[in-house]
Amino acid sequence: MYYLFDGTYSGFLCCVFESFERKEFDVIPLTGSEHQNSFFQNSRTITTHPEKAKRVLLGIQKRVSREKAVDFYKVFLSEDRKAWLASYKIIVDLFNTSKQVLQNYGNESTLYFSKMLQKVGRESHRMEAFVRFSKTADGGYYAVVEPDFNVLPLIADFFKKRYADQQWLIYDIKRKYGILYDKVNVSEVQEMPLDKHAVAAQHNIITLDANEEKFQRLWQKYFTSTNIESRKNTKLHLQHVPKRYWKYLTEKKVG
Amino acid sequence: MHRLEEKLKILADAAKYDVSCSSSGSKRQNTGGIGDASFGGICHTYTEDGRCVSLLKILLTNHCIYDCAFCVSRKSNDIQRAAFTVQEAVDLTMNFYRRNYIEGLFLSSGIFKNADFTMERLLRVVKKLRTEERYNGYIHLKTIPGASDELIKEAGTYVDRMSINLELPTEAGLKMVAPDKDHASVRKPLAFVNEQIQAYKAESALIKHTPIFVPAGQSTQMVIGATPETDFEIMQVANEFYQKYQLKRVYYSGYIPINNQNSLLPQIGSAPPVVRENRLYQADWLLRFYDFTLEEIVNPLHVNLELDIDPKLSWALRNPQLFPVNINTADYKMIIRIPGIGRQSAMKIIQARKFGKLHEYQVKKMGIAFNRAQHFMYCADSVIRLGMPVMQSIRNNILKASTNNKLFQTQLTLF
Numbered sequence: 001m002y003y004l005f006d007g008t009y010s011g012f013l014c015c016v017f018e019s020f021e022r023k024e025f026d027v028i029p030l031t032g033s034e035h036q037n038s039f040f041q042n043s044r045t046i047t048t049h050p051e052k053a054k055r056v057l058l059g060i061q062k063r064v065s066r067e068k069a070v071d072f073y074k075v076f077l078s079e080d081r082k083a084w085l086a087s088y089k090i091i092v093d094l095f096n097t098s099k100q101v102l103q104n105y106g107n108e109s110t111l112y113f114s115k116m117l118q119k120v121g122r123e124s125h126r127m128e129a130f131v132r133f134s135k136t137a138d139g140g141y142y143a144v145v146e147p148d149f150n151v152l153p154l155i156a157d158f159f160k161k162r163y164a165d166q167q168w169l170i171y172d173i174k175r176k177y178g179i180l181y182d183k184v185n186v187s188e189v190q191e192m193p194l195d196k197h198a199v200a201a202q203h204n205i206i207t208l209d210a211n212e213e214k215f216q217r218l219w220q221k222y223f224t225s226t227n228i229e230s231r232k233n234t235k236l237h238l239q240h241v242p243k244r245y246w247k248y249l250t251e252k253k254v255g
Numbered sequence: 256m257h258r259l260e261e262k263l264k265i266l267a268d269a270a271k272y273d274v275s276c277s278s279s280g281s282k283r284q285n286t287g288g289i290g291d292a293s294f295g296g297i298c299h300t301y302t303e304d305g306r307c308v309s310l311l312k313i314l315l316t317n318h319c320i321y322d323c324a325f326c327v328s329r330k331s332n333d334i335q336r337a338a339f340t341v342q343e344a345v346d347l348t349m350n351f352y353r354r355n356y357i358e359g360l361f362l363s364s365g366i367f368k369n370a371d372f373t374m375e376r377l378l379r380v381v382k383k384l385r386t387e388e389r390y391n392g393y394i395h396l397k398t399i400p401g402a403s404d405e406l407i408k409e410a411g412t413y414v415d416r417m418s419i420n421l422e423l424p425t426e427a428g429l430k431m432v433a434p435d436k437d438h439a440s441v442r443k444p445l446a447f448v449n450e451q452i453q454a455y456k457a458e459s460a461l462i463k464h465t466p467i468f469v470p471a472g473q474s475t476q477m478v479i480g481a482t483p484e485t486d487f488e489i490m491q492v493a494n495e496f497y498q499k500y501q502l503k504r505v506y507y508s509g510y511i512p513i514n515n516q517n518s519l520l521p522q523i524g525s526a527p528p529v530v531r532e533n534r535l536y537q538a539d540w541l542l543r544f545y546d547f548t549l550e551e552i553v554n555p556l557h558v559n560l561e562l563d564i565d566p567k568l569s570w571a572l573r574n575p576q577l578f579p580v581n582i583n584t585a586d587y588k589m590i591i592r593i594p595g596i597g598r599q600s601a602m603k604i605i606q607a608r609k610f611g612k613l614h615e616y617q618v619k620k621m622g623i624a625f626n627r628a629q630h631f632m633y634c635a636d637s638v639i640r641l642g643m644p645v646m647q648s649i650r651n652n653i654l655k656a657s658t659n660n661k662l663f664q665t666q667l668t669l670f
């Protein structure tokens with residue numbers, strides 16, 4: 001049975017709620033938009049009820065601790081359908097048996113879940129490292145990213161704490177939304193004028209600080225000077241900084 | 256080229272031989288200014304030689320009154336010299352930091368005029384960052400051997416980590432290439448700072464809100480392969496320094512030939528001992544996190560680490576009586592000693608086996624190097640071999656497999 005929800009985490013948790021209510025456990029959670037009704041007859045559309053989602057969340061927290069419960073959110077942000085399914089199965093197991101399924105790495109869902117959790121964690125660390133702010137003429141800082149997973153919600157707090165005294169915006173160009181910090185709060189912004197096309201011509205939209213280019217050049221200079229030629233190891237370099245991230249890294253821009 | 260760019264080029268180039276890049280271990284928080292020190296540390300990018308770039312690593316100046324043969328900044332070396340002003344160093348740090356290029360600053364310097372004069376300049380940079388810029392990011396300061404206690408103590412209230420490099424693993428080696436230097440002038444400040452750190456710690460246990468002092472501790476660096484020390488000598492020194500001065504890290508820097516005037520040193524063009532350096536880090540790792548003793552890794556009968564296999568495998572091969580290990584019953588300490596199994600996988604094994612005996616297909620998926628580990632362990636369904644494993648054939652087996660898969664390359668990147 002396909003459960004079609006709205007793509008939010010609350011919606012996902014409601015799938016669990018619904019499946020217990022209907023005693024229906026052969027469920028595959030998907031978002032409504034990707035499911036063609038004409039192909040699959042056996043599907044149900046799940047409406048998101050914040051209270052129901054909350055009850056599921058509390059239930060998870062009670063069984064695995066508050067901190068561990070966050071892992072389900074992280075894995076959800078992978079947007080990986082197999083990980084959603086594994087996650088769903090684990091939650092069902094958590095509620096059905098008293099066993100700590102999360103530690104049973106012999107179990108396929110658990111293993112997949114823990115691997116995905118690691119990947120999402122790695123991607124948010126990468127983003128904490130690879131965000132490159134440019135300073136704008138009005139004193140704010142902005143960065144464009146294209147992470148493999150939807151990790152902005154996971155890194156907001158890190159940037160808020162660190163860059164507490166500067167305004168910043170981090171925009172996910174793949175998912176078309178960003179997080180904006182106004183020196184008090186972080187909020188989500190949708191559909192910035194920063195779509196792919198605009199970024200290519202970003203200098204037309206955003207006026208950069210007079211010194212911005214100077215510091216970008218200095219950073220590039222630093223990056224080349226700190227390299228030790230006789231130890232060159234391209235394979236290792238690529239393993240740490242995969243090519244897909246290069247276009248947003250100041251030190252990797254040619255010119 | 257812009258003057259500042261030129262200075263940065265010279266002073267970053269001269270600083271890059273200090274391999275320490277760690278930005279971890281501090282817990283400085285942002286108190287109304289900018290920045291914090293992430294406890295785990297972050298690599299913001301990697302050089303083309305694959306090293307982590309975490310800190311803006313610069314010398315304040317590469318002028319130096321000394322002539323250490325292994326150092327690019329030595330007096331007799333005919334190179335361009337430059338010096339940052341205090342303000343330039345501060346501006347670079349702040350502007351790089353605010354753009355999320357770096358975790359912080361690594362500041363070192365050649366010695367101009369004398370130790371105190373240099374130390375005082377360094378102190379001005381870090382003080383300005385903390386007090387005027389309200390900067391709470393990471394700072395690693397190289398202290399200058401011979402600087403006065405007062406200056407070192409004041410600097411300690413601003414920085415996260417301090418280090419002084421041993422430069423060469425033994426006094427004898429040091430005397431060969433840097434007659435003006437000695438290990439005593441390194442030990443003294445390391446001991447002094449360690450006393451201060453311990454005193455602050457004791458105090459903060461009693462009184463809340465004691466100021467922090469070098470919260471990420473101290474480190475040192477040794478140049479490897481410039482002089483003829485064995486790995487046993489090197490590791491003995493490292494071990495002693497870990498214990499005596501409670502160092503957070505010892506760095507091993509494979510000597511990069513930069514001097515043809517001194518016939519005692521490897522000449523320009525000879526390759527840096529990258530593999531050996533990596534083996535030393537692995538051995539160091541075993542010492543600190545895998546509960547190995549120094550003598551298990553290197554000892555008078557086994558003075559050098561093997562280059563073709565890692566030190567854990569090497570130890571296992573020398574101790575066939577301890578293997579194979581039963582993965583379903585052995586304790587954590589023994590499981591992490593199995594070649595091919597790391598700490599994370601060992602934890603997984605321990606947790607997963609509570610749910611039933613583990614079979615090979617399950618263990619294989621837990622992130623271990625099975626091809627290597629299989630010779631040293633058995634699962635519920637492993638075929639039991641009688642008697643002790645024959646280590647010579649295991650060794651050949653693993654080596655053959657690793658040259659086939661080019662595993663050898665990836666092994667070097669383990670850390």
Ligand code: SF4
Pocket residue numbers: 319320321322323326327328329330364365366
């Ligand atoms: S004192 Fe330091 S900077 Fe000067 S030559 Fe010796 S190692 Fe190099």
